[in-house]
Amino acid sequence: MTEQPCPFCEIVAGRAPAEIVREWPDALAIVPLKPIVEGHVLVIPRDHVQDFVTDPDVSALTMYRASELVSGMGSYNLITSKGRPATQSVFHLHLHLVPRAENDGLALPWYSGRGEKRVHS
Numbered sequence: 306m307t308e309q310p311c312p313f314c315e316i317v318a319g320r321a322p323a324e325i326v327r328e329w330p331d332a333l334a335i336v337p338l339k340p341i342v343e344g345h346v347l348v349i350p351r352d353h354v355q356d357f358v359t360d361p362d363v364s365a366l367t368m369y370r371a372s373e374l375v376s377g378m379g380s381y382n383l384i385t386s387k388g389r390p391a392t393q394s395v396f397h398l399h400l401h402l403v404p405r406a407e408n409d410g411l412a413l414p415w416y417s418g419r420g421e422k423r424v425h426s
Contacts, residue, residue, distance in 0.1 A: 313349045313397040331363075332370040337401070342411065344404040348374065354398045356387040364398060371400045380405040382413070 315321035317333060324336040326346050334346045348371040350363045357364040368383075375381050384401040386393035405411065 311397050312395055314353050317351050329370050332367050334374055346402050348400040350398055355396050356398055357385050371402055375402055
């Protein structure tokens with residue numbers, strides 16, 4: 306079985322198309338192929354790291370870039386995954402930045418986005 310090239314490494318190298326929102330020397334912000342809402346972006350490091358525990362320094366810098374991108378822009382979810390059971394489908398660190406609005410109906414397992422809030426401590 307032939308291993309497929311990393312799609313995010315292909316984007317970073319300029320060999321695959323992407324709608325680039327912002328570039329930094331160490332990261333890119335791109336529009337995902339299937340954004341879940343208007344304004345949904347992915348922040349990916351230029352260095353290939355599998356997930357957020359592989360290289361904490363790269364992860365921290367990528368988080369910093371994500372925070373720069375949305376600072377002062379309202380409410381956002383920042384979502385990342387580690388491993389297929391956690392819904393990771395591309396094994397190159399990527400942070401989903403998902404803009405949120407009151408009662409937008411986007412469901413997360415701990416709060417549906419509608420109606421009464423459920424608080425967990």
